[in-house]
Amino acid sequence: MKRFISIVLFSLIASFTFAQTDNDIVLKVAGENISKETFVEMYQRNNPNPEKKIIKKDLDEYLDLYINFKLKLAEAKKLGLDTLPEYVQEVSTYRKQLIEPYLNDKTVTEELVNEAYERTKEIIRASHILIMIPTNATPKDTLEAYNKALDLRKRILKGENFGDLAVQYSEDPSVKDQNTNEGQNKMKGNRGDLGYFTSFSMIYPFETACYNLKVNEISMPIRSQRGYHIIQLTDRKPAPYSTATIAHIWVNFDNHSSPQECKNIVDRAYADIQNNVPFDTIVAKYSDDKYSARSQGVLAGQRVVNMPVEYTDMIIKTPLKEFTKPFETRYGWHILKPVSLVPVQSLEVQRKDIEQRIARDVRSYRTIEEFIKKSKEEYSFKEDLTKLDAVSGIITDSIFSAKWDVPENFIGGEVIFTIGDYSFTQKDLAEEIESMQQEQTPEYIPTYVHKLYKKIANEKVITYADSKLEQKHPELKLTVDEFRDGILIFTITDKFIWNKSIVDTIGLSKFFENNNSKYQWKERADATIFSFGKDIDFVKAKKVIEKGFKKKKSNQEIQNLLAKNFKVKSDTSKYFDYKWNRFEKRDNRVVDKTNWKVGVSDIIEFDNDKKKYIVITHAILSPSLKTLGEAKGIATSDYQEYLEDEWIKKLRKDYTYKVYDDVFNSIIN
The missing domain is CATH 3.10.50 (Chitinase A; domain 3)
Structure with a gap:
């Protein structure tokens, strides 16, 4: 069994590839040449004392095991075990995990971590005006939206009120007053005011634009998936806390007939507080926040972005465990008490959380973008975007119903881009787009084609660079080969040894009978x-x-x-x-x-x-003989060793192998 385990350990050793000459071939197994350099390297990697002088006895034993290992791999490949879907999937999944560090630029990742951390140390307040761009926008539509946003910026700079223009022109519905309670009340609009926030609170481009502004500065139009934004930064200050635990009462405009009724209710609640009525009793009686009412009005772990701006202001200026007077927000009337504040923690404390947030956020794509950029430079990426026009010309609106086919007479032989020795043609793009189509809102076709092309081209660049990773990074090839060979050895050993020793009860019984004197x-x-x-x-x-x-x-x-x-x-x-x-x-x-x-x-x-x-x-x-039941563990182990010995004998008959003694002996000399 120990010998068997030693054989399996070979599955954790990669096959190094070196330039070989006839003079340095030490071994040939099943048609594969193994160089002296490779063999010695692998021997040293498996040697628990690599500094120890190489002894012929040890080398002979290793040679025997190595031949067996290579014969098992040859048999596994002959049986097609390396083409089984589960094997291919397992190797692919493992490789994806291994290549992640090569795709993600560590410098960029560290920059993102530091940037996010520095932003957590500040809270900022901003207002915005959104000019939306329809899904099927043409370049003309996009330009019109941009110019509209630019015109609003000019008007603000000339002195017009940002909030008034937001109410009049912004397509963010939260800017305007909204009817609530079947029209009986009005929830006040935010007039573009987004309140306080910090990193990871807004989409990354918007967040970055805000943090790059000075207080009262007006941004140029900022593009997002929704459209163009004009942003005004209205405040920034050191973050007073990371998270806050508060106790509150909320009288919701939606739940009552009028704002005055809400004010009357909150005043009664405040009077009870002044009269030392237990707070949980007051919460149960007056608060419309049924979620926090279950915990005596307490909301734990609240971040700045989770709360109305008035809450943030009240938390900052109210001493811990003291109640505010009633105050109004666009959602109703409130009373709160800061219970505890958690300060902004050090980078060391926050690092893991920040890294996980980055991984889930669009900002993580910056590392991929950097990889794409470097790969384009390294492998001489060249493109001709004028070649997209021919593809746009053959696509019809049926593609938005997922019913479009590439015309049979479309040749599309002109190259759109090349990278290394790979070329991507118009026909390739058309077929990719055909395979990706799905029912969706119609778009302006040239814009649609350009958008998909950019996505496809980036994926092709990544795929090409991915295919060169093992060639570029020998240590990656080593690790992938280790795993690939390991899975094959495990699979074929399970087939011929482990599983057989379990299911072949007749064979085990016969083996036990023939060797019962051992047990x-x-x-x-x-x-x-x-x-x-x-x-x-x-x-x-x-x-x-x-x-x-x-x-x-x-x-x-x-x-x-x-x-x-x-x-x-x-x-x-x-x-x-x-x-x-x-x-x-x-x-x-x-x-x-x-x-x-x-x-x-x-x-x-x-x-x-x-x-x-x-x-x-x-x-x-x-003293007495054991029954098979009493000796099953050791007998099964011995049977596995017997099966392996018989299997190795068969493999050595079925495959050819040759040791070049002069080269082998020169390892010791």
């Missing part, structure tokens, strides 16, 4: 060990056990006699317990302390063991 019991003591966990009268206990033994009482009956004599009515295991088995010498230290004769032992004790023991030796059993 024998030595002399054994049929014995019961009584252990005592509490201090009791051990002389008395021994007499009880001897009496029970003489009367041929069962172990449980003797246990019951002990309980009766020592008046133990429940949980006897705290006082005494027993264990029966058949013990060979050196199986059990307690039994080894007996005189190995039938009868009751003296009281047995050990240093550093609070328990004491008395042993009944029922019989001394002579």
Whole structure:
């Protein structure tokens, strides 16, 4: 079995590839040449003492194992185990994990981490005006939206009120007053005011634009998926806390007939607070926030962005555990009490959380963008965007119903881009677009084609650079090959050895019968060990056990006699317990302390063991053959070793291998 495990360990060793000449080939197995350099490198990697001088005996043993390893790999590939879907998928999944560090620029990642952390140390407040761009926008539509946003910026710079223009022109519905409670109340619009926020609160381009502004500065139009934004930064200050736990009462405009009724309710709640009525009683009576009412009005772990701007202001200026006076927001009337504030933690404390947030956020694409940029430079990416016009010209609106096919007469032979030795043609793009189509809102076709092309081209660049990673990074090839070979060895060994030894019960029985002399019991003591966990009268206990033994009482009956004599009515295991088995010498230290004769032992004790023991030796059993059931573990292991030996003999007959002795011997010389 040890030998078998050694063979399996070869699965964790890659096949190095070096320039080979006929003079340095040490071994040829199943048609594969192995160089002296490769063989020595692998020997050293497997040698627990690589500094030790190479000894011929050790090298001969390793050579034998290595040949077996290579023969198993050859057989696995011959059987097509390397083409099984589950094998291909497992190797692919593992490789994707391995290549991630090569795709993600560590410098960019660290920049993102530091940038996000620095932003958590500040809270900023901004207002925006959104000019939306329709999904099917033409370049003309996009330009018109941009110019509209630019015109609004000019008007703001000339002195017009930002909030007034937001109400009039912004297509963000939250800017305007909204009817609530079936039109009886109005929820005030935010007039473009987004309140306070920090990193990871807004989409990354918007967040970055805001943090790059000075207070009261007006941005140029900022593009997002929704359209163009004009942003005004209205405040920025050191973050007073990372998260806050508050207790609050909220009287919601939506739940009452008028704003005045809400004001009356919150005033009654505040009066109760002043009169020292228990806060949980007040919350249950007045608050419309049923979620926090279940926890006496407490909201834990609230970030700045989770709360109305008025809450942030109140938390900052109200001492801990003191109540604010009633205040109004666009959602209703409120009273709150800051319970506890968690300050902004150090980068070391926040790093893991920030890295996880980056991984889930669009900003993580910056690392991929950097990889794409470098790959384009490294592999001489060249493109001609004018070639997209021909593809746009053959696409019809049917593509937005997922019913478009590439016309049969479309040749599309002109190259759109090249990278390294790979070319991507118009026909390639058309076929990619055909395969990607799905029902969607119609778009302006040239814009649609350009958008998809950019996505496809980036994917092709990544794929091309990916295909060169092992060539560029030998350590990656080493690790991938280690895993690939390891899975193959595991799969074929399971097929011919492990699984067969389990399911082939007839073969195992026959093997056991032919070798049963190997599986024998030595002399054994049929014995019961009584252990005592509490201090009791051990002389008395021994007499009880001897009496029970003489009367041929069962172990449980003797246990019951002990309980009766020592008046133990429940949980006897705290006082005494027993264990029966058949013990060979050196199986059990307690039994080894007996005189190995039938009868009751003296009281047995050990240093550093609070328990004491008395042993009944029922019989001394002579040596005997084990049954298969008794020897199954070791017999199965021996059967596996037998199967492997037979399998190796067969592989050495089925495949050719040759050791070049002069090269092999030169390793030692």
